[in-house]
Amino acid sequence: MNKVILMGRLTRDPEVRYSQGDSSMAVARYTLAVDRRFRRSNDGDQTADFIGCVAFGRSAEFAEKYFRQGLKVIVTGRIQTGSYTNRDGQKVYTTDVVVEDQEFAESKVASDANAGRYQSAPAPAPAPAPISDAGDGFMNIPDGIDEELPFN
Numbered sequence: 001m002n003k004v005i006l007m008g009r010l011t012r013d014p015e016v017r018y019s020q021g022d023s024s025m026a027v028a029r030y031t032l033a034v035d036r037r038f039r040r041s042n043d044g045d046q047t048a049d050f051i052g053c054v055a056f057g058r059s060a061e062f063a064e065k066y067f068r069q070g071l072k073v074i075v076t077g078r079i080q081t082g083s084y085t086n087r088d089g090q091k092v093y094t095t096d097v098v099v100e101d102q103e104f105a106e107s108k109v110a111s112d113a114n115a116g117r118y119q120s121a122p123a124p125a126p127a128p129a130p131i132s133d134a135g136d137g138f139m140n141i142p143d144g145i146d147e148e149l150p151f152n
Contacts, residue, residue, distance in 0.1 A: 002078040004097050006051060007105050008032035009072050014055075016064040028060035029053070029096075030067065032075065053077070055099035063102065070114060072105040 014030040033048040053075055055063050067073065077100045083093045106114075 004075075004077050004079055006032055006034050006053075006075045006097065007072070008034035008048070008051070010067055010069050011050060012069045014060075014063045014067050016060060025057055026060035026064065028055045028063040028067075030055075030063060032073070051097060052095070053097045053099050055102065059099050059102060063099075066104075071111050072114070074103050074105045075099055076101045 009032065011031045011033050014028040016026055016028045018024045018026055030053055032051050032053060034051055035048050075097060077097045079095065080098045081093065081095050083091055086092050104111075
């Protein structure tokens with residue numbers, strides 16, 4: 001069984017793109033800072049893991065409309081791994097949580113009160129997006145990623 005439940009805060013506003021074609025679909029990517037339950041003495045200051053999430057369709061549109069940096073959310077989904085070869089010819093491995101359900105983990109009042117505290121959250125190294133803009137209005141999709149796309 002592949003099931004993930006996360007509760008954390010968004011490190012930045014979701015990045016939303018739309019697929020090409022007759023029936024375009026929204027794809028939202030965001031990163032959650034998930035606090036670790038226990039702190040080890042040799043961990044230093046890092047007490048959170050930064051986990052990439054991707055939502056499709058109506059879930060992506062919901063994230064675009066309501067999710068903002070610092071907001072505490074609960075996400076359920078599944079872990080999906082993949083790989084592609086970047087422009088430099090290097091193989092890049094990806095791990096994301098594909099969102100099946102997402103909801104608010106705190107009230108609007110609590111979210112607004114905490115918003116200022118999370119403006120300087122450390123941004124993780126950006127995960128390379130497998131879909132990039134070629135500059136001519138079409139998107140480049142790396143070879144071998146076709147089976148991972150929810151649309152064809």
